[in-house]
Structure formats: C-alpha cells, structure tokens
Amino acid sequence: MWPKHSELIVLFALLYSVEKVNDYQYEFTNVNCTTLDKDFADFEYCYLKSVNRSYKYMSIKVNLFKTPITKVKFRAMVFKRFSGYRPFMFNITVDACRFLRNTKSNPIAAYFLDFLKPYSNMNHSCPFNHDLILDKLDINFVNHQLTKVLPFPEGDYLLETHWIAYEINRAVVKVYGTLS
C-alpha cells in the first residue's frame, strides 16, 4: 500500500543527490493550531520557544472534552514551497487506533510518530481519555530526523496535520519550517 521503507530511502537518495549536500539545519518558523470544534477539543497552548541559539522547542497541549475517544484518524500532509506551497511526497491518513496497536504496520506513519514519541503522552493505543501533550519537542531532535534519518532536500516546508475523530475533522496543526 505505502511505499516500503527501502523504496523511500532510494527516493530520498535520488532527491538528495541533486541538492547541495551541505551541513544544513532545520528551523521552525511558525506553528498554528486551530480547533474546528471547540466543544470537542481546544488548544490550551501551542507555541515555539527559543531558549538560546542552540535550544528551541515546540509545545502543544490539547484539551479533550468528549473523552474517552475511541476512533481517531490522523492525516499528515507535507508541502514544500516553490512559488507557493505545493504538496510534497506525503499525504497519509492513518487510522490512529489501529496503527498505535501495531506501529510496525505502517513505516511512514511510524516515521512521523517518531517525532512525537519521546515528547508526548500519545504513544499508546485507544482510547484517549486525557489531554494530549507535546512537551518541548526539541529542534535538535527534529533536525536529526530530517537531515539524518530521512534526509529531506533543502527548502521551506509546511507540515499540516488533521485530527479526525469519529470521521469529523476536529483540529488542524500547521508547522512551518525551513531546512537550509
């Protein structure tokens, strides 16, 4: 169904080889969290923070008002900026409850989950009966994921995620960043 991990590596190797291979770095530039249903979920906070030159992080907390939540889909779309933002390689929709029971079932979703795992309380299967927290996602860790684990080409990126509960889109989180 999804490309195999090995196929992705080849794809990225090709993409990467036509780009300048530099010592490049990722920077967050903006984050925007929007609830589409305030009775279902709302953001307590959602921000980027620069502690100093080498330590920057992102924190998000979502309050859930209709717990327990037993049916969740997660959609992740990556856009890369050319003249405007255009879809770039990834547009995945995952049944989160099923995926979280067996994270080996989908390598691409697992790659995205890896970003959150060390910093969040979402690393378990359904139901979700508590607020969701992403606590100080470290830019250095994101940087490692995007330049070493699966090297993205340089550019401006937007990661747009949709949080869909019971087939209704409840919230949108957009993370803007630059690899340069």
Ligand SMILES: *[C@@H]1O[C@H](CO)[C@@H](O)[C@H](O)[C@H]1NC(C)=O
């Ligand atoms: C966040 O996104 C929403 C919906 O796209 C938009 O209405 C809002 O102005 C944005 N907020 C910021 C701070 O960019």
Ligand SMILES: *[C@@H]1O[C@H](CO)[C@@H](O)[C@H](O)[C@H]1NC(C)=O
């Ligand atoms: C940046 O802040 C972190 C966390 O407070 C600290 O551990 C680190 O030493 C600081 N780095 C510099 C270069 O000041």
Ligand SMILES: *[C@@H]1O[C@H](CO)[C@@H](O)[C@H](O)[C@H]1NC(C)=O
């Ligand atoms: C991603 O896929 C979803 C579901 O197939 C579709 O509704 C959406 O328009 C797609 N987004 C982009 C940017 O192509």
Ligand SMILES: *[C@@H]1O[C@H](CO)[C@@H](O)[C@H](O)[C@H]1NC(C)=O
């Ligand atoms: C979180 O993920 C790790 C690595 O995939 C897994 O071994 C661990 O069991 C998970 N933790 C929980 C609480 O599910």
